[in-house]
Amino acid sequence: MAYAKQSYVEHVAIRVRDIHWHIRFFRDVLGMTLREVQGEPDAPRQVWTIGGVQLASEPGFEGPEGRLAHIGVMTEDLEGALAEAERWGVRHLPQGRNWLQLPDGLCLELIQASGPAVAQALAIDPRA
Structure with a gap:
């Protein structure tokens, strides 16, 4: 599911x-x-x-461009998203159970939204 x-x-x-x-x-x-x-x-x-x-x-960074640390994702149901992520075999990171590493190394921080915050954010059409 x-x-x-x-x-x-x-x-x-x-x-x-x-x-x-x-x-x-x-x-x-x-x-x-x-x-x-x-x-x-x-x-x-x-x-x-x-x-x-x-x-x-990160003053010692020597790369030619900025380095992605993680993507913060606001979600309506943190527990539901974590349960679904478990089925995908992601790895939990030491920062907390809401920090996930995907198989290719991409790191996500999942954050529980308050009330209708996600719906309100998604209702904004920035190109309108």
């Missing part, structure tokens, strides 16, 4: 070498303001924008 509820991508987490540059870029170029800062404002470990981007500071 497939999961009968709905979900949406709430955020995408990206590891970056220079978090301050990325904060400025998303703010000044795209108008995405911060909704949360983890750590001191002058030396944040992570930040979340209004609009679904999470930036995680």
Whole structure:
């Protein structure tokens, strides 16, 4: 039986070498303001924008581009989604039972939505 509820991508987490540059870029170029800062404002470990981007500071990162850390998925029924995921043979990660690793390595953080939040988010047509 497939999961009968709905979900949406709430955020995408990206590891970056220079978090301050990325904060400025998303703010000044795209108008995405911060909704949360983890750590001191002058030396944040992570930040979340209004609009679904999470930036995680990793100064030693040497890759040519940002590195995907995980995708945060907001769901109507966390327990139902976890039960369905079990049938797919996913691996649970140490962060908690709502953190899953898919066979190809993609990591998901499943988050329980409050009330009708998923339906409200999905009702928005950003291209309308």
